[in-house]
Amino acid sequence: ELGYAFKVANCFGVNVTVKEIIGKLAKAFNVTIPDNYIYKKYNEMRVRSRNSRTYFIDSLTMSLNNFMARQDEET
Known part of the structure; x- marks a missing residue:
């Protein structure tokens, strides 16, 4: 996924x-x-579900957003 996204x-x-x-x-x-x-x-x-064809990239995005949200709550 990441390679194709870069491309x-x-x-x-x-x-x-x-x-x-x-x-x-x-x-x-x-x-x-x-x-x-x-x-x-x-x-x-x-051929994956049209809801999410990019599981890995979606997971990366969600993890980073959650990390930043937790940091925001700490300040």
Whole structure:
């Protein structure tokens, strides 16, 4: 999800492929991701419920917002 989000937001420029982005993420997190997995995961995201196709990104957003809300309550 994160790799595709970076791609569609052109975070690294318009000429960088999703394969390159996910390759860099895999290297950063020290994991191996086969090429066919990259495209398989995208297809899995597309067929998810239209309520939320981006579970991981949604979880990140919710966690960060909750963290900031707790900090706001402390001040």
